[in-house]
Amino acid sequence: MTLSPKNTDVKSLFDTIAPEYDKMNNIISLGSHKKWRQxxxxxxxxPNEAQIIDLATGTADWAIALAENSDVKTKIVGLDFSEAMLAVGQTKVDLSDYSEKITLVQGDVMALDLPDNRFDIVTIGFGLRNLPDPKKGIDEMYRILKPGGQLVILETSQPDSPVVKPFWQLYFGHVMPLFGRVFAKGKYREYKYLDETTENFMDYMTLGQVLLKAGFQKVRISRFNLGAAAAHYATK
Structure with missing residues (x-):
């Protein structure tokens, strides 16, 4: 059992919400998550013939998008610890034009059964905040990247504008869990937990410092939707 800092069984939670996950992503983000990824x-x-891994791949949206944006000889691994999320993702991969490029596997981001210096690119989208120990996960990302390889993290974040922040807190603290109750078969508790991970996760500047301390270089940050999400780019 993988427990979050709030002693939530995260794997079980994602197994539970897997059937509605894609629909809820679109509702909660108002479709923005696809634009952010692009x-x-x-x-x-x-790089040509790149080796890419998408960690916490969930239902494989980013793995499929990476396949679409890379050359035909690139190989992509999508890794997640939830069998139910991977099952939904595998169906999407099988129906896509990229089934020969993408392999989905089950695994733990904090203890990857993968060799050192394996991948040209490591991505993780909206998954880092759900790790019980994000710093341990980042160390693993550094380990499996090739020297000169790219790390890309896309994650929810907190606006720092005193005008915007109250509305952000209202949306994530009350509206989003309500959506879970209405649109996801009563899953208020699960979406309340996801709100709490967003509110309590480190801010974008702290995450940048964690990447530097882990050994990453050339850390760059982009923010979206007034700070509701942030992308971190770094090089090993």
Missing amino acids: KVMNKMVF
Whole structure:
């Protein structure tokens, strides 16, 4: 059992919400998560015949998008610890044009059963805040990246504007869990937990410092929607 700092069984939680996860993502983010991912990928450099891993891949949206944006010989691994999320993702991969490029596997981001210096690119989208120990996960990302390889983290964040922040807190603290109750078969508790991970996760500047302390270089940060999300780019 993988427990969050709030002693939530995170794997079980994501197994529970897997059937509605994609629908809820679109509702909660008002479709913005797809635009954020595309903006991030527009800033990435895709080597020819790259080896890419998307950690906490969930239902494989980013793995499929990475396949679409890379050359035909690139290989992508999508890793997640939830069997139910991966099952939904596998169906999407099988129906896509990229099934030969993408392999989905089950695993723990904080203890990857992968060799050192394996990948040209490591991505993680909206998954870092759900790790019981994000710093341990970041150390693993550093380990499996090739020297000169790229790390890209896309994550929810907190606005720092005193005008915007109260509305952000209202939305994530009350509206989002209500959506879980209305649109996700009564899953108020699960979406309340996801709100709490967003509110309590480190801010974008702190995450940048954690990346530097882990050994990453050339850390760059982009923010979206008045600070509701942030992308961190770094090089090993």
